[in-house]
Amino acid sequence: MDILVSCDKFRGSLTAREANAIILEALASSDLTAAGNAIAIAIADGGEGTLDALASPTLAFRTTAVTAPFDGTIDAPWGYDGAAGRAVIEMAGAAGHAHVTAGYDPDRATSAGIGDLIRAALDAGAREIVVAVGGSITVDGGAGALEALGARYFAADEEPVVRPAGRALRTVESVDLSGLDPRLSGVRIILAADVDNPLVGERGAARVFGPQKGVAADDIDAFDAALAHFDGRLATAKGAAPLADTPFAGAAGGIMVGLAAAAPTEAVDGFSLVFRQQRLEERIAAADLVITGEGSLDAQSLSGKGPVAVARAAMAAGKPVIAFAGRIAVTPAELAAEGVCAAFAIGRGPASLQEALETGGASLAATARAVFDAIAIGRPKG
Template sequence: MKVIVAPDSFKGSLSGKEVCEAVTIGIHAYDSDIEVQSIPIADGGEGTAEAFTTILGGQLISERVEDPLGRPVDASFGWVEETKTAIVETAAASGLPLLQQGELNPYKASTYGTGQLITAALDHGAEQIILGLGGSATVDAGSGCFQALGVKFLDQEGGEMKMNGGALRHVSKIDTSQIDRRAQNVQWLIASDVTNPLLGKQGAISVFGPQKGVQEEDIPAFETGMEHYADLLETATGATYQSKDGSGAAGGFGFTLYALLKHVRVESGFTLMARLGELESRMRDADLVITGEGKIDEQTLYGKGPIGIARLAKEIGVPCVGFAGKMQGDLTRLKDEGLLSVLPIVEEPVTLEEAMQSSSMLLQHASKRCMEVYHLNR
C-alpha cells in the first residue's frame, strides 16, 4: 500500500514537514510495511520555503535579519544548488507569526528583513527566486524590502527615510538608480493567490490591513499614504501597476515588485508547488492521500493547499482525507471537491494551547486510527 501525505502547516504549532513526520509515525504504528511519501505543501505563506525546498531537494540556509519591527531574528531561505534557485517567504522575516499578541504595528512594521534574505540569496548566486507573499505583518508596499536592495526613499529635505507602513505618506522622492542590479537580472516566480488591486475597497489596506493591525478609523490615512507612494513610484519608473491583479498582495508588496523588477511571473502558490513538485505523477499510483491544516472551514475552498490536493486526488481517482486541529462551518462542499472526510485530531476537550502543544502526538494517534478505519472498509 502507498500513502501520499501532503499537508499544509498547522500554523503556530507544526510545519508541513513536521506534520508529515507525525502522520508517518502514526501510519507505521499501524503497519510498518506501508509505503509513505511525504510532500509538505504551502501556498505562499508560512512554511513555503521549507515546503518548496523539500520537494526540490534543496537545503535551508539561515541568516540573521530584521523582523517586522527591526529586531534581530534568524530566518531561513531555501537553496537548490543544482538550479541556483532560492526560495524566500515573506513570512520568514516579515510575517505575522514573528509578532506576539499586541505587537501588531502597521505604522512601524517593515519588509526590510525580507530584502536582507533576498540579498543573501543573491550573494549565493541565485539565478531564480521563488518568493512567497503570504502572511506578512506589513503594509509598507514592500518598500522596506527594496530599501535593503538599494532603493533610496527621500524626505522633503533629501534625507533617506527608514521605510515602514507609516512612512509611505511622507516620502518625497524615490531614487531607483542604486537598486541591486542582480535583482533585476534573476527570474522571479511569485507564489501568491491574492488577486486584489493596490487601492480601493478591494485593495491592500481595506481588505488586508485589519489583520495587520490597521484600525478601522485609520484606514483612510493608510490608503492616502499608499496612493501617494504609488504615484511617486510610478513617476519614478514610468510604469502603471496600481490596478494590476495581485498588486495588493502582502500589504502592497506585489505593486512594488511589478514596478521595479523586470522578469516577474505570478502563479498560484499551490499551482506552482504542484507543478514543480510533479504532484500529479507522484499521486497517480497511491492508494490514499492524506492532507490537512490547523483549521479547515468553508474558506478552505478558496485556494487553500488542502483543497488543491483534494481536487487533484479526485481528478486522478485517489481517495483523499484531511486532518484538522479545528473544523468549522458547513463542510459539505469539501466532499464534492474531493476531500471525502475531514478528521479532527483532538481526542478530548482541551484548551487551544494544550492542543497545539500536543499536536504531534495527536496527529500520530489520528493517523493510526485513520488507517484502521481505512482497512475496515476495504
C-alpha cells in the same frame, strides 16, 4: 494500498513536515502497515512552510542575519539551489507574525529584511528569486525591501524619508532608483502568493488584510490612500503604470510594488508552484488513497488552499481523499464537493486553544491511528 500523505501546516502546532511524519508513524503502527507503500510530500500555498514545501535534493538551506520588522536584526532562513541558480525566501521568516513581541505596529513594520535576503541571494549567484509572501505583518508597499536594495526616498522638502511604512508612505514625494544593486538587472523575481487581491480598494491590502496587522478600522482609508500614493510615486520613478489594480499586488502589504521597481517581477499562485515542483499530479495518480490536512478546514480552505487543491486534483484522478484538521468549520457536503471523502477533527476532548495547539501532535497521531485501523477492518484479508 499505496498512500500519499500531503499535509499543509497546522498553524501554531505542527509544520507540514511534522504533520506528515506523525501520520506516517501512525500508519506504520496500524493494521494497514502491510498494505502497501506510503510517501509524504509537504505542501504550502505561498505562506509559512513554502520553503520546506519547495525542498529538493539540490536546495541548500541557509540562514542570514537581516533587518527585523521593528528593531534590530533577526536570523532568517532561506534556500539556494546552485544548480538552478534559484533562491527561495519566505516573508514569514523575515517579516512575519512570529516576530511580533510587543504588539503590531503597521506604521513601523518594514519589509527591509526581504531586501536583505535578496541581496544574500544575489551574493550567492541567484538568477531567479522566489519570494513566498504569505504570513507577513507589513503594510509598506515593499518600500523597506526596495530601500535595502538601494532605493532612496525624499519628502516634498527633499529631505530623506527613511524606511517609510504604513501612513508614512504618504510623505514620499520622489524616489531615486539610481542606486539599486546593478545585479538586479540579471534576475527575475517570482512572488508565490496565497491571495490575488489588488493593492487598493475594497479588496486591497489595507482593507482586507490590514486589521490582521494592527490597522484600526478608522485608519483603513488612510493606509489605502498611502499605498496608492506610494505606488504612484514609484510608477513615476520607473516610468511605468501604477500597480494599484494589478492582481496579487495587495499580497503581503503590497510587496509587489516595491520589488517590481527593482527587477522583473511576476506573481503566481503559491500552491501551483509547489504542485509542479513536487510532481503532485504524478504522485496522486500513483496513489490508491490520498491523505491531507491543515490546522483549520474552513471557508478559506474551500477557496482552493493547499489541502482542498490536493483534494480537487485527487478527485479529478478518481482517487479518494481523507483529511485531518485541528478544526472543521465547513460541512461534509461542502468537503465532498471538493473531493474530500471523509474529514476528521483531531481534538480529543474539551481544551483551550493553547492546550489544543500544544497537544496537536499527540491528537493527530491518535486520530490517524484510529482511522487507519478502521480502514483496515473493512479491507479483505490476505
